[in-house]
Amino acid sequence: MLFTSFDFLVFFAVLIGLLVVVRPPRARSWIVLAFSYLFYAAWDWRFLSLLLACSLWNWGLGLLIEKAEGRARLRWTVLAVTLNLAALGYFKYANFFILSFAKLLGVHVGALAIILPLGISFFTFQGVAYVLDVHRREHAAEKSLFAFLFFKAFFPQLIAGPIVRADDFMNQVERPFRFNRPMMIMGFQYFLVGAVSKLVFADNLAICVDQIFTKPGMFDAATLWLGVMAYTGQIFTDFFGYSMMAIGLARILGYRLPLNFRMPYTSLSIQEFWRRWHITLSNWLRDYLYISLGGNRKGRVRTYANLILTMLVGGLWHGANWNFVFWGGLHGAALALNRLWSTPWLGGRKVGRIAAWAVTFLFVSLAWVPFRAADFHTSWIILKGMAGLGEGRASWPYAPALVLLALLATWHLVFALSPRWLKGRLGFRKPLGWLAAAVIVAEIAAIALYAPVGQAPFIYFQF
Amino acid sequence: MSLKLGVARLLVVVSAALVLGEILARLVLTSPSVQTFDPALGYANLPHSRTFQSREGFQHLILNGLGLNDREIGLKPAGGERVLFIGDSTTFSAQVARPDNFTSRLEAMTPGLDAVNAGRDALGPQQWAAMLDRLEKPVSPDAVVFVMSRGDAFDLQEARTTIAHDPAGRPLSVRYAEGHEEGLQKALGPLLRRSALVTYLARRGQSVLTDTQTGDSWIGRLSRHGGGSAVRRNSAADDLDADRVALQLADIMRLVSQNRRAAFVYVPSFIYGPDGQMTYEHRSLLERPVIARAARLAGVPLIDLSPDFAAAYRQTGRPLTGFNTSKLGEGHLNTYGHTVVAQALHRRLVPLLGSPAAGAQN
Numbered sequence: 035m036l037f038t039s040f041d042f043l044v045f046f047a048v049l050i051g052l053l054v055v056v057r058p059p060r061a062r063s064w065i066v067l068a069f070s071y072l073f074y075a076a077w078d079w080r081f082l083s084l085l086l087a088c089s090l091w092n093w094g095l096g097l098l099i100e101k102a103e104g105r106a107r108l109r110w111t112v113l114a115v116t117l118n119l120a121a122l123g124y125f126k127y128a129n130f131f132i133l134s135f136a137k138l139l140g141v142h143v144g145a146l147a148i149i150l151p152l153g154i155s156f157f158t159f160q161g162v163a164y165v166l167d168v169h170r171r172e173h174a175a176e177k178s179l180f181a182f183l184f185f186k187a188f189f190p191q192l193i194a195g196p197i198v199r200a201d202d203f204m205n206q207v208e209r210p211f212r213f214n215r216p217m218m219i220m221g222f223q224y225f226l227v228g229a230v231s232k233l234v235f236a237d238n239l240a241i242c243v244d245q246i247f248t249k250p251g252m253f254d255a256a257t258l259w260l261g262v263m264a265y266t267g268q269i270f271t272d273f274f275g276y277s278m279m280a281i282g283l284a285r286i287l288g289y290r291l292p293l294n295f296r297m298p299y300t301s302l303s304i305q306e307f308w309r310r311w312h313i314t315l316s317n318w319l320r321d322y323l324y325i326s327l328g329g330n331r332k333g334r335v336r337t338y339a340n341l342i343l344t345m346l347v348g349g350l351w352h353g354a355n356w357n358f359v360f361w362g363g364l365h366g367a368a369l370a371l372n373r374l375w376s377t378p379w380l381g382g383r384k385v386g387r388i389a390a391w392a393v394t395f396l397f398v399s400l401a402w403v404p405f406r407a408a409d410f411h412t413s414w415i416i417l418k419g420m421a422g423l424g425e426g427r428a429s430w431p432y433a434p435a436l437v438l439l440a441l442l443a444t445w446h447l448v449f450a451l452s453p454r455w456l457k458g459r460l461g462f463r464k465p466l467g468w469l470a471a472a473v474i475v476a477e478i479a480a481i482a483l484y485a486p487v488g489q490a491p492f493i494y495f496q497f
Numbered sequence: 498m499s500l501k502l503g504v505a506r507l508l509v510v511v512s513a514a515l516v517l518g519e520i521l522a523r524l525v526l527t528s529p530s531v532q533t534f535d536p537a538l539g540y541a542n543l544p545h546s547r548t549f550q551s552r553e554g555f556q557h558l559i560l561n562g563l564g565l566n567d568r569e570i571g572l573k574p575a576g577g578e579r580v581l582f583i584g585d586s587t588t589f590s591a592q593v594a595r596p597d598n599f600t601s602r603l604e605a606m607t608p609g610l611d612a613v614n615a616g617r618d619a620l621g622p623q624q625w626a627a628m629l630d631r632l633e634k635p636v637s638p639d640a641v642v643f644v645m646s647r648g649d650a651f652d653l654q655e656a657r658t659t660i661a662h663d664p665a666g667r668p669l670s671v672r673y674a675e676g677h678e679e680g681l682q683k684a685l686g687p688l689l690r691r692s693a694l695v696t697y698l699a700r701r702g703q704s705v706l707t708d709t710q711t712g713d714s715w716i717g718r719l720s721r722h723g724g725g726s727a728v729r730r731n732s733a734a735d736d737l738d739a740d741r742v743a744l745q746l747a748d749i750m751r752l753v754s755q756n757r758r759a760a761f762v763y764v765p766s767f768i769y770g771p772d773g774q775m776t777y778e779h780r781s782l783l784e785r786p787v788i789a790r791a792a793r794l795a796g797v798p799l800i801d802l803s804p805d806f807a808a809a810y811r812q813t814g815r816p817l818t819g820f821n822t823s824k825l826g827e828g829h830l831n832t833y834g835h836t837v838v839a840q841a842l843h844r845r846l847v848p849l850l851g852s853p854a855a856g857a858q859n
Contacts, residue, residue, distance in 0.1 A: 041715045076715070215500075245824055251771030252814070426771065427814030430825040471506045475514040483518070483526070483697070487704040488712075 059210035130354030221285025228278030233485035236272035342366035530689035577609035584644030588616025602839030621652035650784035746791035805841035
C-alpha cells in the first residue's frame with residue numbers, strides 16, 4: 035500500500051477516525067500497532083510472521099545480551115546479528131550468490147523461488163543496530179514487548195525507513211499516546227511536501243528516465259544527458275518524498291522520526307554528500323560497520339580499505355546485483371580519494387567552492403548510471419552515448435523534465451545561497467499563516483494538476 | 498492564531514487558487530471543452546471554436562464553421578478534386594499546427610487536391626456513417642477516405658455495435674452504445690465549455706477512475722466486486738474478437754463506400770527501438786490483420802502505412818510519434834510523422850483515387 039494511493043488515504047482516515055473515537059492512550063497505541071501490521075499484511079500477509087519473528091528474536095536476545103557479561107554477551111550479540119543477517123541474506127541475496135558462484139564455476143543452476151519481503155533491508159538493519167546498541171551499552175534493552183513490537187512495526191518507517199534507532203524512538207513509545215495539534219498540522223505539511231516531491235517531481239521525471247534508460251541506444255548525447263540528470267533528480271525527490279511523507283505521518287500520530295536528507299546535491303565533497311544523503315543509512319554504516327572494522331584507527335591503508343569495504347556493503351545493501359556493488363565501490367573509491375586529497379601528504383589542497391560542487395555533483399550523477407541501468411552493457415551504452423560516441427539519433431528534449439530540473443536547481447540554489455533567517459521563514463514555523471496556507475493550496479493544486487495518472491512505487495521499496 | 502482564523506485564511510486562499518488555477522489552465526494546460534453532445538455522433542466540436550492543448554505538443558487551433566480542423570469550406574478548385582478525410586484524433590491532429598498535419602501537407606504536395614480534414618477525437622468506425630451523413634452535403638466531396646489508427650477495431654468492439662441489414666444482406670444502418678465521453682458531455686457539458694480547469698480535471702478524473710477501477714488496489718477490487726484483475730486499455734491482455742469485428746467492419750466499409758469513391762487507410766502504432774528496429778504495438782498487432790480482412794471482405798481499397806513508417810524510421814532514427822511534452826514514440830503523430838503519412842498518401846492514395854474504378858488493394 036503506497037502512501038500516495040487511495041487505499042492508503044482510506045486506511046489512514048479510518049485509523050485517525052478510530053484514534054479520535056477511542057480515548058484511552060494504551061488502546062490507541064494498540065490500534066496503531068494493529069494498523070501497522072495490517073499495513074504490512076496488505077502487501078503479503080504471509081510475511082507478517084517474518085516481521086513478528088524478527089521483532090521477537092531481537093527483543094529476546096536484547097534482554098539476554100543486557101544480562102550477560104564477557105564472552106556470553108558477545109555470543110548472544112553474534113547470534114542476534116547473525117539471525118538478522120541470515121534473514122536478509124536468505125531472502126535478498128541467496129539467489130544472487132548462488133547464481134554468481136554458478137556463473138563463476140561455469141555451472142548452470144536455476145534460481146530459488148524466493149519472494150523478497152518488503153522492507154526487509156530496513157527492519158533487519160534496525161534489528162542489528164538495536165542489538166549492537168545494547169551490546170555496547172549505548173541503549174538499555176527494552177523490557178516491554180509491546181513497546182518493542184511498536185518500535186519495529188510502526189508503519190510510517192516500516193517499508194523504507196528512515197532507519198529508526200532505539201535511542202530516537204523508544205522513549206516516544208513509552209509515553210502515553212496523545213494527539214498534538216501543532217504536530218499534526220506540521221505533520222500534514224511534511225506529508226504534503228513529500229507527496230509533491232514524489233508525485234509531481236519524481237513520477238514525472240520517471241517518465242523521462244524510464245524511456246531513456248530502457249532504450250538508450252536510440253537517443254543522441256543531449257537526450258542521454260537529460261536522462262541521467264532526470265534520474266539524479268528522480269532518485270532524490272522519490273526517496274526524499276517518501277522520507278518526508280513517513281516523517282509527516284509519524285508526526286500526525288505524535289511521533290518524531292529522524293531526517294533522512296539535507297539537500298545532498300549542494301555538497302562540496304563526497305564526504306559531505308554522505309552526511310546529507312540517506313542520513314540514517316550513512317550513520318548506520320558508519321557506526322556499525324566502518325567503526326566496527328576499525329574506522330580510521332588502524333593506519334592509513336586500513337582506513338581507505340575500510341571506507342571502500344563499507345561502501346561496497348552499502349552498495350550491496352541496495353540490491354542483489356553487481357551494478358549496486360559497483361556503484362558502492364565507486365563511492366568508496368571517491369571517499370578514499372576525497373580523504374587522500376585532504377591529507378597533508380597532498381598538501382591538503384583546496385579547490386574553489388564552485389569547482390568542488392561541480393566535481394562532486396558530476397561524480398554523483400554519473401555514478402547513478404550503473405545504479406539505474408539494467409546491466410553493465412546498458413551503462414556502457416549510456417556513458418558512451420553521453421560522450422558523443424553513440425549511434426542513437428533520436429532527440430527528445432522532454433519539456434516537463436527540463437522544467438522540473440530547472441525548479442529543482444532553483445530550489446537547491448535558493449537553499450545554498452539563502453541566509454539562515456530566510457531559511458527559517460521558508461520552514462513550517464507558522465503553520466496557519468498566509469504563506470503556509472498558500473503553500474498548502476499550491477501543493478494540493480500541483481498534485482491535482484500535474485501528478486501522472488497511475489501508481490508508481492517508490493524506488494527504495496525494491497531495496 | 499486561532500484555528501478559525503486559520504480556516505478562514507485557507508478558504509480565501511482556496512478561492513484565490515481556483516481563480517489562479519483557471520487562468521493557469523487556460524495559459525498552459527487546455528482550453529475549455531469545445532465539444533457538445535450530439536445524438537448522432539455522441540459529441541461534436543462546436544463551430545468556430547478555439548481549442549488549445551499541451552498534453553502532446555503545445556498547440557492552439559481555430560475550428561471552422563463545421564467544427565472541423567480545417568479552413569472554411571469554399572468552392573472546389575477548378576478542375577481539382579475534393580477528398581474528405583474522416584477519422585479519429587490521428588486525422589483531427591490537435592497536436593500539430595494546421596499546415597503541418599497530413600491533410601494540409603498532402604494538399605500542398607498535390608496540385609488540384611482539396612483535402613478536407615474531418616477528424617474528430619475518438620471517432621470510431623461505428624460513427625463513420627453518421628459523420629458522412631453530416632458532412633456530405635456541405636462538403637460535397639468527390640471521394641472519401643476513412644482513416645483508421647490504433648484502437649479503432651477495439652473501439653468498434655467496445656461500442657457494442659449492431660448493424661441492420663436489408664433482406665438481401667446489405668448493411669443499412671449502424672447503432673452503438675454510448676461511451677464515457679458522451680456521458681461526460683451530457684452530464685457536465687455546459688460547465689466543461691466554460692472552465693478550462695474543470696475540463697482538465699474532469700479528463701484527469703476519468704483517467705484516475707479508470708486506473709483505479711482496473712488497478713490492483715483494494716478499492717479497485719471492491720469496485721469489481723472482488724474480481725481479481727481487470728484488463729487495462731492498451732495492455733498486453735487486451736483481446737480482440739477478430740471474426741466478429743472483421744465482419745462488422747466489413748459491413749461498415751460496404752455501407753460508407755456505397756455509390757461513392759472511397760478508400761481506407763490504416764495508420765499503425767509502433768514501439769521504436771535502437772538501430773532503426775520497430776515492432777507493432779499490441780493493439781496494432783492484433784487489429785491490422787482484422788482490418789485487412791474486413792477490407793478484403795468488403796472489396797474496398799486499403800492502404801496500410803506500415804512499410805512507409807518502417808522505411809522512414811530506418812532511414813532517420815526519428816520516431817514518428819511523440820512530442821517534447823509526451824513520451825517519444827508513443828501517442829499521436831508528430832510533425833515528422835504527419836510528413837511521412839502525407840508523402841505515403843501522395844505516393845499511394847492519390848493514384849488510387851485518380852481512378853474511380855479502383856479495386857481492392859492490400
